[in-house]
Each structure stands twice: as structure tokens, then as C-alpha cells.
Amino acid sequence: MSSTAYARPSKPPGPAGERAPARLGKEVGRIEPRKLGVGLVAGCCFALLTYVSFARLFAIYSPVFESTSMVMSNVPPPPAKQSKAEDGKEPSFAEASITCDENGVDEGFPYARPPVCELTGDVRISPKEKTMFFVNPSGVGPFDGRGEKKIRPYARKDDFLLPGVVEVTIKSVSSPAVAPACTRTHNVPAVVFSVAGYTDNFFHDNTDVIIPLFLTTAHLAGEVQLLITNFKPSWVRKFTPLLKKLSSYEVIDFDKEDEVHCFRRGHLGLYRDRDLIISPHPTRNPRNYSMVDYNRFLRRAFGLPRDNPAALGETTGAKPTMLIIERKGTRKLLNLRDVAALCEQLGFAVTVAEAGADVRGFAEKVNAADVLLAVHGAGLTNQIFLPTGAVLLQIVPWGKMDWMATNFYGQPARDMRLRYVEYYVSEEETTLKDKYPRDHYVFKNPLAIHAQGWPALADIVMKQDVMVDLTRFKPFLLKVLDALQG
């Protein structure tokens, strides 16, 4: 087992074109109390070992769940030709080709390489049979003995949830005669994907569906037909502004559709990079989109007005606006009112809100803020709506949460060109001190919790509340003010 997934110092950079590993080492101990420093350095090697298996667990359990519970060709699509049945002619197709990307590995993010296939030629989608018929006279392709390739097209390779994802078959057939007749013909490519899994958690809505869809289709400028399986009307409604921005055509409910839809090009599954981290990648992100591009897309789709935070200073007299996202379940900020009062005192105009089902409404609130403050959790995903240059302030609960704090929210903030400030709570500021004695490993060696796996983490670390020490916290707010002026 490799133990170097996150450690830049212990592994030379990979071959050119490969992405840099996330930096655990660099983050360790930055804001942790000094007295732990030595232990942290000593614990570092152990941390590296632990985080690999820890990350593997994330392949099974969602990191932010509250309960414990091919090579992409850059070839443009063949020119659109009129291919109406009434012409009495078969449409002409590009030569059949299929490429599937299914064995990719991203060691730190093992769930981040879901299979995806891209087909060019005569593609006939029969949702009723959950099948994409692919006219492929040569029979060449990644097919089994029956000429089939089966994929569950949810963009997170996660054994825990995949059984709930509709399985779609690509069936290689030797000629159009043995494929179902087209009842509708499209001049744009098809993209078939699932919205099962962890959707309705806002982190996963983005990481498992919307960002992958963006990576797969944004370059098509709306000229793409989406077919959604595990169709959830409420989810589709919630994200309609984004779906409409990506596709100019009405979404097809793959679970209910009776017609046979024909295309010259199609995708089964979506390209996915990491979670809220996307980087240039020859197969996963061939168009080199960045999170800044994603922000721009979201702002346009939701009509968010602010690309930059307000100009501050004596001339404008404007107060910096701060949105505090309140959590009501786990990881509550117990003295939120006091924190808000301190922020007001320092000159922020503070709003407190809870993220809800109204994505556009909340996006507007976030976009109006210069600073977003929240305790670690899916709500921090809302940073995607901040204006570029705004500040994210993450309160990280007790328990050596560096890897998660950095990789789920800190690095994405930097990638979106936000200013990022993190505050690690001390053992005095967590409700864990009411549950465990100070000599317990929860305080002496929190990595031991990580070593036990996700259930222990979910049970201990994820369920604490925090009460920040205002004296200790205040310098971080000053840092935020500085960042806004910088």
C-alpha cells in the first residue's frame, strides 16, 4: 500500500501532465496549538499511512453525509446533417468508435474516477430497454462476450451507493437492421447520467453531478441532449437553471421514456475530476476548465450580479458584508450570537442564514456577501457563489480534520481565487471535552479516531458542537478584514 498519497515531500512529482498530490504535510499543525507541534511532526508518518485508508473509506461513505449511515477525443461532432426519416434515406454516420475510461486511479480520491464511455457513429437509445444500441460492424470495443458493456452512470465510483444506480447497457450490434428503429432523431450528442446516490446534499449535488456535467458538456454551448436516470423531479426542478444553461433541450426522463432516440454521438456517464478541485487533465478535463470557470457559469445561470466583492475603505464608507451559515444539526456554533456580535463590532454587516432547498435564493444571499463564515460541513460548498476575491472563513472542529478541511473546502477556495482563512478549534472549544477526559485519545491522539475509520469519525468528530473562544478568534476576523483590503 502506498502511503504517499498526500505527501509531496516523500514522493517525487509524477510524470509530466500528472497532477500534484494534495499537500497534507504542509497543512499540518499550522494553526494547531503549539504544544502539539512535536507530536504532530512525529505523527506525520502515521498520518500519511492513515489518510490513505481514510480516503479509501470515503469511497464508501460520504465525507459530508450527516448520518452515519476513453480518452476524450477532441474531434468535433460530425457536421449536423438533416437526417429526417421522411427523407427516405438513412442518415450518414461517422465511422463507429467507442472509448471508455474506466480504470483511472486517483489515489487520494479513490471514488473520483467513475467509468464513462463516449460513442460516435449510429447510437440508438432505448430507455425502455435501458440500452444504448451502438451500430458497430467491426464489433471492436470494450464489450463482453455478448457484445455488451454495462455502466451505472453516477459520477462517483462508490460501491456503497452504486447498487442504487440504474444500470445502462451499451449493446454493440452489427447493423442498423438489428437495432430498434429511431422514433426521434437528434442532431446533437446525448449524455446519459444518473442523479441517484448522495444528491440533495449540496456538496454532492455539485461534486457528483453538476461539476461533472459541466466538465462533460460546457463546451457544447447548450447543443446537447441530457437523459437523466434515477430521475428525481424535485432535484431536476431545483437545478433547472443550471441544466438549462448546459442544454438548450428539454431533459429526457430516462426512466419513463418510450421512444427510441437516435444520435451520432453519445456519452454514458460523466467525466469527473476531484470534488471541488478541478485541474487540467488530458482525459478528465481536456478543456482545462477551472473552478473560476465554474463560478462564472453558476453566476450566469443564476443571474448572480457580483463578480467581485464591494470596494471597501473610507471613501465608499461601505461595510463588508458577512454571511454566517448556521448549522442546526451537528457541528453547531454554540455561541453564534456572540460571534455575530463580535463581527458587527469589528465593522461587518452580518447576516445569519441556514442553507435550504431554494438554491437560487441562497446563491443570491451568498453572492451578496464579502465574507462567508461556517463550521466545516456541506454548507461551505456555497462558497461557489461568492464573488471572486471574497473571503471564506472555515471553522474546523476538533479532531485532526486537516485533510478534509483542506481538500473539501480550503483548496477549492484558493482555486476559485477566494481569500481563505481557517480557524482550528482547540480542545477548550469543543463539546467533546464534556464527553471525554482530557487524557483520552480523542485529545491526545485524534488520529486514532481516523484510524478506526469513518463510523468512528462520524460518531465522534462529526457530531461535536463548537464554542469559539472570542479572544482567540478575533485575530482571525482581523485577518479577514486585512484580506478584504489586500
Ligand SMILES: *[C@@H]1O[C@H](CO)[C@@H](O)[C@H](O)[C@H]1NC(C)=O
Ligand atoms: C490543457 O493544459 C495542458 C497542460 O496542462 C496543455 O498541454 C493543453 O494544451 C491544454 N488544453 C487546452 C484545450 O487548452
